[in-house]
Amino acid sequence: MTTNNEQSPARMNSAQAWVTYLSKVELPVLANTLKRINELTDSTNSTVNELANVILNDAQLTSQVLRLSNTVFYNQTRTQVSTVSRAITLIGFDSVKSMAISSLLVDSLLQRNDRPHLLRCLARAIHAAVQARCLMPKRTEHALEEVFIGALLMNIGELAFWSCETEQAEELEQRLRLEEPPVEAQKAVLHTTFTEITRGLVDAWSLGPFIREVVAPGQATSMAASLVRHSVEMAVLSEKGWRGVEMDAVLEQLGKDIGETPAVVRDQLKVNAQEAAKVAVSLGIPQVTALMPGSQDGSGSQSARAPAMDPNLQLQILRDLTVSLTEKPDLNEVCQLVIEGIHRAIGMQRVALLMGDKSGHNLVPRKVGGRGTETWREDFVIAKDGTGALGRLLPHASCGVYQPRPVEEGVTYDRWLGKVPALIGPLTAKGRLVGLFYADNAAGDYVPSEEQLTAFGHFVQNAQLCVALLASS
Numbered sequence: 198m199t200t201n202n203e204q205s206p207a208r209m210n211s212a213q214a215w216v217t218y219l220s221k222v223e224l225p226v227l228a229n230t231l232k233r234i235n236e237l238t239d240s241t242n243s244t245v246n247e248l249a250n251v252i253l254n255d256a257q258l259t260s261q262v263l264r265l266s267n268t269v270f271y272n273q274t275r276t277q278v279s280t281v282s283r284a285i286t287l288i289g290f291d292s293v294k295s296m297a298i299s300s301l302l303v304d305s306l307l308q309r310n311d312r313p314h315l316l317r318c319l320a321r322a323i324h325a326a327v328q329a330r331c332l333m334p335k336r337t338e339h340a341l342e343e344v345f346i347g348a349l350l351m352n353i354g355e356l357a358f359w360s361c362e363t364e365q366a367e368e369l370e371q372r373l374r375l376e377e378p379p380v381e382a383q384k385a386v387l388h389t390t391f392t393e394i395t396r397g398l399v400d401a402w403s404l405g406p407f408i409r410e411v412v413a414p415g416q417a418t419s420m421a422a423s424l425v426r427h428s429v430e431m432a433v434l435s436e437k438g439w440r441g442v443e444m445d446a447v448l449e450q451l452g453k454d455i456g457e458t459p460a461v462v463r464d465q466l467k468v469n470a471q472e473a474a475k476v477a478v479s480l481g482i483p484q485v486t487a488l489m490p491g492s493q494d495g496s497g498s499q500s501a502r503a504p505a506m507d508p509n510l511q512l513q514i515l516r517d518l519t520v521s522l523t524e525k526p527d528l529n530e531v532c533q534l535v536i537e538g539i540h541r542a543i544g545m546q547r548v549a550l551l552m553g554d555k556s557g558h559n560l561v562p563r564k565v566g567g568r569g570t571e572t573w574r575e576d577f578v579i580a581k582d583g584t585g586a587l588g589r590l591l592p593h594a595s596c597g598v599y600q601p602r603p604v605e606e607g608v609t610y611d612r613w614l615g616k617v618p619a620l621i622g623p624l625t626a627k628g629r630l631v632g633l634f635y636a637d638n639a640a641g642d643y644v645p646s647e648e649q650l651t652a653f654g655h656f657v658q659n660a661q662l663c664v665a666l667l668a669s670s
Contacts, residue, residue, distance in 0.1 A: 212390075212394050212396075215387065216397035219394075224360070227305040228398075231301065232402050234251055234294060237294065239290035248294060248297070257304055261304070261481065263280075263281070263284065264481075265300070265476075270472060270479070272287070281293070284296075295346050298349070299346075302349065304481075307319075310359065310361065310362060311568075311639050312366075316484065316640050317488050319482065320477070320486075321429070322352060323477050324473040325349070326346070326348040327473035328348070329344040329348040330342070332454075332465065332469070335421075347407055347425040348432075350404060351425060351429050354391045354395030354398055355391040357394070365387060368386045410422045411425050423454050424454040431451065435466070439463055439467065448466075467490075477489070478507070483544040506648060506652060515538070517534055518531060518656075522659065526667055527663075528663055531660055532660055534659075535659060535660045536548050539634065543649050544649065546567050547565075547566070547569060548570070549565045549570060549573055550562070550565075550624075551634075552631060553631060553632070558581055560581060586608050591630075595622075595623070596620065596622035597620075598619070600618055601618065613639045617637050617638065618637070618643070620634070622654065622657035624657070627668065636653065
């Protein structure tokens with residue numbers, strides 16, 4: 198993420214200027230890696246090895262691809278996959294390629310920024326991509342992944358723009374907040390449109406002929422391209438519900454694309470939307486599920502609903518904790534499992550365990566988990582006496598939900614700390630506070646659910662039991 202003390206870039210005044218800036222200044226690594234992956238085609242063993250090497254060169258990407266490889270969405274045989282080469286062999290070259298591209302896109306953009314507009318764009322892109330893949334009647338691996346990536350990257354210009362901290366991003370955000378028509382606001386602030394930036398990036402990043410067809414002006418020249426366009430349009434409209442004049446028109450078009458009636462298409466879309474939420478969780482961004490269909494009421498307004506938890510994973514990690522505690526307790530191991538459980542099974546985006554520093558006056562991060570938490574190791578400090586910007590985060594006797602005040606001071610090094618709802622749980626030893634678990638969802642605009650709080654309490658209790666066992670030994 199761009200920090201406030203970095204020099205702001207010059208103002209861009211054309212589509213080409215934005216393409217150059219995004220490609221050369223802001224996102225050169227993403228641009229080059231996407232270009233390299235898209236140039237690979239499943240034609241020779243050497244190409245398969247090249248794809249594996251691209252993935253293996255990035256530890257985070259490797260982890261994400263393996264996680265996706267073990268989801269039902271990609272791996273319907275449910276055969277355990279533990280290596281990238283095994284994933285390519287079992288699941289297929291094109292499927293692993295699409296996993297790599299989606300993981301790269303999410304990680305590259307969100308590690309730079311977590312503004313609400315970017316999260317909403319990612320939610321729409323993932324929803325549209327899953328819908329296009331699930332609706333595609335030609336069930337070959339290549340066709341499925343082609344429409345998935347086509348829908349995911351159809352608005353790459355908008356995604357890339359919102360990932361950057363620029364004065365023009367702030368200005369456009371303000372205009373949209375005042376409900377100015379989006380295209381008019383883009384032209385006024387950017388001197389171009391997201392559509393034009395996308396077309397420029399598709400060429401500059403060599404994203405391939407199919408995506409070029411999808412974003413080209415005029416009517417789509419193939420059923421697959423038409424399906425992608427209508428899936429993307431549907432993903433936006435679905436945020437206001439599954440019915441309405443505009444939605445009915447898109448359902449009619451989608452029905453023509455795949456040879457089904459609008460009523461059948463509507464039923465399929467509702468099922469596929471649930472799958473899209475699962476894919477978002479697998480990609481490590483559970484917070485965007487609150488922006489997908491099913492988290493809105495009939496009027497289209499947000500219902501402040503937390504994403505679904507993973508009960509199976511929760512049970513598995515709790516079992517691992519039980520084993521750890523019945524053997525020789527290791528606080529580091531137990532707390533790492535607790536962090537993983539809160540992050541992955543409960544669905545909290547950012548998690549930290551804070552414990553006393555050498556002075557004994559402050560709590561500082563001992564372990565962190567989730568995107569954007571690495572900077573916490575140096576900056577995140579809570580004074581034990583409750584003073585300072587984050588003093589109100591100090592927990593009471595039991596786990597609870599921290600509710601920020603309408604105007605909360607917060608801190609300069611993180612956009613959300615102290616300003617969003619969070620789960621807080623104390624760790625005590627002989628009646629003294631020795632640490633706390635903290636978990637939030639950054640830009641997610643919802644309060645953690647009662648179910649999340651209960652599950653959070655179960656995980657924290659295991660860490661507390663470990664502390665008690667060690668204190669008594």
